[in-house]
Amino acid sequence: MSKEVLKSAIQSAQKNKGKGNTKLTKKEVIQQALELVEKSKICLLGTNGEGGFPYIKAMLNVKNEGLKNVWFSTNTSSRRVQRLKQDNRASVYYVDENTYQGLLLIGTIEILQDIESKKLLWTEGAEIYYPLGVTDPDYSVLCFTAKKANYYHGLTNLTFKIE
Amino acid sequence: MSKEVLKSAIQSAQKNKGKGNTKLTKKEVIQQALELVEKSKICLLGTNGEGGFPYIKAMLNVKNEGLKNVWFSTNTSSRRVQRLKQDNRASVYYVDENTYQGLLLIGTIEILQDIESKKLLWTEGAEIYYPLGVTDPDYSVLCFTAKKANYYHGLTNLTFKIE
Numbered sequence: 001m002s003k004e005v006l007k008s009a010i011q012s013a014q015k016n017k018g019k020g021n022t023k024l025t026k027k028e029v030i031q032q033a034l035e036l037v038e039k040s041k042i043c044l045l046g047t048n049g050e051g052g053f054p055y056i057k058a059m060l061n062v063k064n065e066g067l068k069n070v071w072f073s074t075n076t077s078s079r080r081v082q083r084l085k086q087d088n089r090a091s092v093y094y095v096d097e098n099t100y101q102g103l104l105l106i107g108t109i110e111i112l113q114d115i116e117s118k119k120l121l122w123t124e125g126a127e128i129y130y131p132l133g134v135t136d137p138d139y140s141v142l143c144f145t146a147k148k149a150n151y152y153h154g155l156t157n158l159t160f161k162i163e
Numbered sequence: 164m165s166k167e168v169l170k171s172a173i174q175s176a177q178k179n180k181g182k183g184n185t186k187l188t189k190k191e192v193i194q195q196a197l198e199l200v201e202k203s204k205i206c207l208l209g210t211n212g213e214g215g216f217p218y219i220k221a222m223l224n225v226k227n228e229g230l231k232n233v234w235f236s237t238n239t240s241s242r243r244v245q246r247l248k249q250d251n252r253a254s255v256y257y258v259d260e261n262t263y264q265g266l267l268l269i270g271t272i273e274i275l276q277d278i279e280s281k282k283l284l285w286t287e288g289a290e291i292y293y294p295l296g297v298t299d300p301d302y303s304v305l306c307f308t309a310k311k312a313n314y315y316h317g318l319t320n321l322t323f324k325i326e
Contacts, residue, residue, distance in 0.1 A: 003286045005204050005223045006236075009290040017291065041168050042260045044207050046217035049254075053269050054209035056256035060168045073169075091212075093219035097205045106216050123166045125173040128180065160228035 016154040033103045037096050042090040042095045053140035073121045074142040101153040105146040112141040136139050179197040179317040187319045196266045196314045199257050209254035236284045247272050264316040268309040275304040
């Protein structure tokens, strides 16, 4: 890409300023943040990776409960799961590159292997990832719980606790 | 979103498998990774944030040099810049949510304030972010240098050093 993306972002910022956009209330922020989550096909999962570097990976946005919980399916044998056992601090990020909205959730991850959690995210054909089916020991569910959120859009940039 | 995204990902994986897709060579991986960088409007910057949590923020994809260097503009006064002075480990992530391609670059960030670097990312109208213009002390340039990359697409998942 090039400076074109910068120019387009500037135009969007100028438009917001021109409209005299005011900052959103917390209620409006939560509403917009939830809408962003609902419309997102993927989200980004941040974990503390090898050597203390922050790692990022795109995950399918399959299931969430408000802004508090997000569930992901993953391979038990993956290096990331091994690292999460030692350090479960994580973040989940949603972004719309066209409207310049972003939501960062900060929290921790629990690794689940019980059958109810596994069924929660299972769908027909998922054997392509987990050949032994829903009980495949290499199939784990990550349950992310947010403690804090930051949402920005236009002139609004708000950090708030998730209860 | 819902299980629909999962179903769509499974269909894509089945198609790859059906086509008998072979793994890409390292040369092909680098080629595809560069194409992904070039077509991306935004990328995700991962840093070590408050309390040891991995933070993620979308950044405009304005300038890069191969897979080795990526430049970003930012506010000198931002909390992230203050934290980067203490811990400059970072990652930059590119993703195409339609083709399920992803590229993770792992490296470090240098905070630049020299006028050449500042001019490199400047464009008309950027005063909306930095009112004092290109010499605004609140305008800094982040230069990311990658040491390692991970690229995945279809059946390929390759980690390699960036020299």
